[in-house]
Amino acid sequence: MTLWKKNLPGKEAPKSKDSTDLFVQLKKEITVMRKQGEPPLKDPHSFAQYMCDLCSTPHTVSELRQCVLCGRWACDACWKDEFYTCKSCAGIIKIHMIKGKD
Ligand SMILES: [Zn+2]
Numbered sequence: 269m270t271l272w273k274k275n276l277p278g279k280e281a282p283k284s285k286d287s288t289d290l291f292v293q294l295k296k297e298i299t300v301m302r303k304q305g306e307p308p309l310k311d312p313h314s315f316a317q318y319m320c321d322l323c324s325t326p327h328t329v330s331e332l333r334q335c336v337l338c339g340r341w342a343c344d345a346c347w348k349d350e351f352y353t354c355k356s357c358a359g360i361i362k363i364h365m366i367k368g369k370d
């Protein structure tokens with residue numbers, strides 16, 4: 269049984285059918301590193317800090333956000349508010365948005 273065959277969680281509330289399709293397309297391309305809701309890695313060297321999955325620097329849990337696409341935890345520097353994903357997934361989204369223009 270794969271979780272990914274289910275419908276996407278309604279949280280993102282896509283504005284149009286197109287953005288839903290884009291999201292589905294992205295889900296196929298992006299490797300999921302963590303399940304949604306899975307906690308970030310604890311920093312073994314410091315108390316109450318967690319690792320950013322992208323740059324591997326420690327942060328407090330409130331400084332990290334989980335990417336809705338790949339599930340990685342990203343710090344502020346590795347986060348793209350524009351898409352509400354990590355910067356790695358944001359790069360893939362941009363490519364798709366350009367491609368989808370025709
Ligand atoms: Zn980072």
Ligand SMILES: [Zn+2]
Pocket residue numbers: 335336337338339340353354355356357358
């Ligand atoms: Zn991501």
